[in-house]
Amino acid sequence: MRVIEKAPARAISSYLYRNPKARLAGLLALPLTWLIGVYIISLFLLLITAFWFIDPFTSKVRPGFTLDNFVNLITVPAYFATSMRTLGIALAVTVLTILFAIPLGIFMAKIASPWLRNFLAVAITLPLWAGYLVKLLAMRLTFTEQGLFNWLMEPFGIRGPGFGIPVTILTLAYLWFPYMALPVFTAIRQLPNNLFDASADLGAKGWATVFRMVLPLITPAIIAGSVFTFSLSLGDYLAARFVGGTTQMIGSIIASNISLNPPVAAAFSMVPIAFVVMYLMVARRTGSLERI
Amino acid sequence: MNRKKLTIPALLAAGVLVLSGCATDSGELKLTVPDVPMKTALGEFEGELNIVNWSGFVEPAWTDKFTADTGCVVKPKVAGTSDEMVTLMRTGDYDIVSASGDAALRLIVGGDVAPLNLELIPNFSDEIAAGMKGQIYDTVNGKPYGVPIGRGANLLQYNSDVTGEAPKSWDVVWEADSPYAGKITAYDAPIYIADAAVYLMYHKPELNIKNPYALDETQLAAAVELLQQQNKIVGEYWSDPVAQITSFVGGNTVVGTSWEVLKKFAAKENLKTTLPIEGSTGWYDAWLLSTTSPNSNCAYAWMNYTSQASVNGAIAMNFGMAPANIAFCSTSPEAQAHCDQFAAEDEEFFSRIWPWTTPIEECVDGRTNVKCTSFQDWTNAWVTVKG
Structure with missing residues (x-):
């Protein structure tokens, strides 16, 4: 019987072959991190501000909940x-x-x-x-x-x-x-x-x-x-x-x-x-x- | 039209940015500001200084020597508007800012900047122009918060080929029957409401405006009404200097608000500036020190270094404004010519200018029986002006 030398890359490759879920996760990890972590989250952080207040004295933004900004539109x-x-x-x-x-x-x-x-x-x-x-x-x-x-x-x-x-x-x-x-x-x-x-x-x-x-x-x-x-x-x-x-x-x-x-x-x-x-x-x- | 000729001043002007400021004699005026301690003695230099500045204020030509003298490495961050400066300073990542008066008072009442110990800034001396010391925009309740850098007036620029004589009054940009309707430019920022107030102070004394930055609700409404009337005869609003220069040079604009330095960049014989009878507003810039600055020794050294005549003059010439340290004017014929063009030593001229000041709820004209409109109100009003 021949012993197969398993190089590290080969090991990863065969692991992924046996685990379809890990394969999918590896494929999507990078684009999804970008899409959700950078793209969606930053947009969400901006949009949530629409429900916040502005302090009339210092012009600083205060978290809270108001629909006034939309009513004003x-x-x-x-x-x-x-x-x-x-x-x-x-x-x-x-x-x-x-x-x-x-x-x-x-x-x-x-x-x-x-x-x-x-x-x-x-x-x-x-x-x-x-x-x-x-x-x-x-x-x-x-x-x-x-x-x-x-x-x-x-x-x-x-x-x-x-x-x-x-x-x-x-x-x-x-x-x-x-x-x-x-x-x-x-x-x-x-x-x-x-x-x-x-x-x-x-x-x-x-x-x-x-x-x-x-x-x-x-x-x-x-x-x-x-x-x-x-x-x-x-x-x-x-x-x-x-x-x-x-x-x-x-x-x-x-x-x-x-x-x-x-x-x-x-x-x-x-x-x-x-x-x-x-x-x-x-x-x-x-x-x-x-x-x- | 010579397009090639046009692009050169346009590119030069691209470096020039929008400024802001404010003013009156502080007198007995008391404002509520956070109690921030003042530095009492200088210590070791920290080796680093982070500056928020207008384009052209921090250049290797004068920072290299500062770094060599003190070991403080200067890291500048250019901001495009006063609002951007306020936002940047509030991040706490910066030690010092070259704020105009409309940003300064906001930072002071917000507790973002600290009062200054002028004894630690020996170059802040009698040579600093009288009109730039102790003004409300950076001196509150007798405490100085700013070290002056330079100033400039918002002047009436006109195309003498069309208007002939210099207009005597700002009425050519405000009144509905202006002969130049459709060829008028106005400054595109909420602080321009103060220009309307300056005009009303002269022509509508019954409104009782004592300071264009202290408007109660009725006075603000009158100013907004004037601005809405102007909106119908304005050809263009400008916030970008390049756009303003091309507008005057290209013939779209005949009269409108401008800065001496923009006229200089436009470099056309027929474009001239004047200060009409009503007076005007202007921007006064000063260094302000962050409350949370970890590099305050470097910051004090920087404020002292840039207050000396040669460095202050270099900044003023590079940007195109009147230097705060007028001792610079007598250092060379070139410096004198610069000071003359920008009226640096002409206190009579600047006494007719209201330095940009952040409007706040406490009236900066000293009234206590009414609440004044804040900059937030002005911001909201400005959108309705442009419709």
Whole structure:
């Protein structure tokens, strides 16, 4: 009989082979520590502050239980208006990116030459490599009073909107466009060419093909992309600060209260979470979350 | 527009951070503060000093010599806002902070910082500008808590290509019929409520505001109403210096609140600053010592070291503010030019400035028959201003 030399690594390996539970624990220990210990706990610690008090004298946070911070979200007109404004901006950004992404996706996937398609794919993803603040300042410089936009449009008698909600929507759409364009492009690319041929054979013109064939088939991809554009817009505050003029978003209130009044900031951070959960529940019904 | 030219001052300004402060003659004013003992004698240096500071206050150019002299290794932590400074100091991990007045009084009444024994800081002398000594924001019940570093005023900046003459009054940024509606910038922080109060002190004497940092509920409501009126004509609020500079240079803003140093970075002939008839607010910075500092000997040595003319002047020039130690001004023509630009020796100028002070429930104007609004009230009010 041959004696098997058991190296330590071999010993561990055979132990794990005999114990499926230990195997599973070993596999999940690291990611679960991260997910629960770092990710969930820290978020929970932040959110629990929403139920706490602030000492008016020293601005120090005192543990306790109050729902006042949540009641204020509804009853203070400025808070409520800010939540609704942010929701509106996030929805507008999502619609805008969809409007840009579909024609571009159809062109890239079905019309453009391979060279042009690769070029456009790079052009879409390239801005992702640039810093977020750099892109914000670029938009700021573009739409400033004596900036590129007004200079280009001056011969046509058009003046830019100035910093405000429209430029904020445009800037956020610019920032999050790749997250919408890429899934939409991929989805359209997967549509067989003969579907377009069949649509034409049945007498559908261009628009009819887009609305009745392409759109229903890529809806899951659009919803997947919109989860990103919508939730990222809800949480943003630097765009409002740099190109928003006097626009105040949920993020602006959180940012200005995080040191001054953490309970209000924490209560406000629940608002985007609530919006996104509602959005995801709607999206889940369409089955498109499986495509993310 | 020359974009390349714009980016240079913008990058420079990126280092400049938001400040805050406060002021009045303390007189007989009595505030309730925790009883924190004062250090009576210096001991051995601990070898380490942890500082919370504004960007540009702690640089190797002057910390290296300090470390060589005392053996105290300086570990700076840059904070971006007064609120961040307060939060950091309350962790107890830091020995000393370069607080502006709006942070200082909060830390003092919270018992987070200790009164100072000025006998242990010989460089805190007659050379320190008179207007920076004994002010309410860092001197409470006769006890000094701060060693002055420097100060700056919140001035009215205007684009002379558009306005022509310097505006005489702040009314161009407050009144609904301002000719520059939509091209106005305002400072984006609750402490800006004090600027509205300064304007009301002059134009609405019936409100009886004696100190813009001691507002009762009626007075705060009046200030908020003025700010809400302003909100309709403001083009942009600024808290980021880069945004403010690009706004003025790019033509989006014609008039608005600014600092001398931002005008300097903008480096445009047509951008000028003025101090209107109503006066204004300003930020006065001082070193405060943590109550729980384990390195208090190093901290005292640091406060003394940075109070001498050469080091104090270096900090002031690096940041872009008036130095506290005005003996610095006569050390060189360059220093004199700096002092002149920032009005360092002009007490008449600074007598029209209300240094940023944390509003607290006890009225800092000495009234005892009413409760004043606290900074927490101001914070809540500020959100409703921006709507």
